[in-house]
Each structure stands twice: as structure tokens, then as C-alpha cells.
Amino acid sequence: MRHMAIRLENVGIAVRDLEAAISFFTDLGLTVIGRDTVSGEWTDTAVGLDGNHARIAMLQTPDGRGRLELFEYIHPEAIETEPTLPNEIGMHRVAFAVDDIDVALAAAAKHGCRPLRGVANYRDIYKLTYLRGPSGILVMLAEELKKG
Template sequence: MEKSKLKRMDNVGIVVESLDGAIAFFTELGLKLEGRATIEGEWAGRVTGLDSQKVEIAMMATPDGHSRLELSRFLAPQTTSDHRTAPVNSLGYLRVMFAVENLDELLTRLYRHGAKLVGEIVQYENSYRLCYIRGHEGILVGLAEELGNK
């Protein structure tokens, strides 16, 4: 029997309170809304272990089409915990990192959507300018601008 192999990563999921706000924020960041739907039924609950559920989702894609974010707003059952303000050294999934161009200009636009710088913008050698921001609803987002190869 042939060993199973990984083909790709399809998406990262982020649960939000305001789907419209999250779509607006990630659109400003440069992602494109691919689709929006309501997922419900017994089959969905069997996958997640939540029994019966009703979730509104939006799929956002990066410009290159290789990566996606699945934004979810749970209508039922209600969310049970909130990890959005956890510091970066907490256990579990905490942030998503994007490669960007013109970091300063992008930050100016994201600040208008409520983004806040977590620490400061730093330069790693002659390779990258990096920062973490708290975006829509405090979601932790990393931004990396590659230097020299623009």
C-alpha cells in the first residue's frame, strides 16, 4: 500500500463575530471574497463534533490563489471561548502571516479598519520588514515585506 502524502493546505479558519467586518478588513489587506454560504445540518456537526450547528462562512483567497482564509460566524451553537487577545506566546493557533508590498502604505489603510500595531515594525537583516497587528476583532495578523527583491 502506498503511503499517503500531503497535497496542499486548503485554508485556515478564523471564527469572528462580524462576518461583514472581517470581510472588509481582509479585503483591504488584499484578499478576495470567493464565496459566502450558510453551512448547517447533521453532516456538518459530525465533522466538527458540535452536533447540530449553523455557521455562516466566507472564503477569502490570496491574490496568487494558493492560500485561503475561511471566516466563520457561528449562529448555533454560540461560541464558547475567546482567544483573540491571547499574547503571541500562548499555546495553539494564534496568527496568520502574509507577505505584502509597501508595508507602510498598507498599515495606513488597515489602521482605518481599526488595526493596531502589537509591538513595532522591525527589520530582519536585509531580508524583511516585519510586524504583528491586531486586526478586525483583535485577530492577530503578521505582515512581512520582503526587501531587495521588489
């Protein structure tokens, strides 16, 4: 069986406030590499929503390998939902490896975002935590302790 080439392009996250989300993720170290406002038949078709109209921003990690596409809906109106719990089925968090978890947590705290419970130590390999980012997004931060 022949396999096609595949790679992860980005993770898309709908947010309540695009500028607040951009500020949070750029403070963590991502860079905005593009912004746009999209609408029209092509977006209706691609996304599957009539009248799809959104402001978007593409952000990238410093190594150039990870990307987030953040979007704020203009139309149809965004639907508020309860923040996802860690044990709910479906997509619900984005994870970042960081060089210094304390620096990352200080950046997150500037946005009122703190660990759900605390920072855990996984077998002296990682320090990691989950926190609520903008729009209730679950964000995992992990610092590798044993560099191999």
C-alpha cells in the same frame, strides 16, 4: 513508506462579526470567492458540534495560493476568549507577505488595527509586524526588502 499527496487548503478563523472581518481582509487585498450559511447533520459531524450553524466566507490571496475561511457562529453561541498572546501554544496568527507594508498598515488602520509595538527590520531582509485584526486575530505582515 508511501506518502499521500497533501496541500494546505485554507486556514479557518472564527470571528465575532463576519462582515467586519471580510472588510478588513479585503482591504488588505484578499478577494471573497464564496459565501454560504451551513447547518445540518453533515456540519454537526464534520465540526463535532451538535446544532452547528454558521455563516461562512472563503477569501483568497491575489496569487490564488492562500485561502482564509472566516466563520461566524449562529449556533451554538460563539464563546468569547481572551486574545491569544504571541507566546501561547497553539494556532494563533495568520501571516501575509505584502509588497508595501506601509500601504497594508494604512488599510489595517482604517479598521482601527495598528502594530502591537511597531515595525521591525529583520536583518535588512524583511520589515514585519504583528497587529490585532478583527475579533482579536493576530495578523503578521511582512515586506521582503531583498528581492532575490
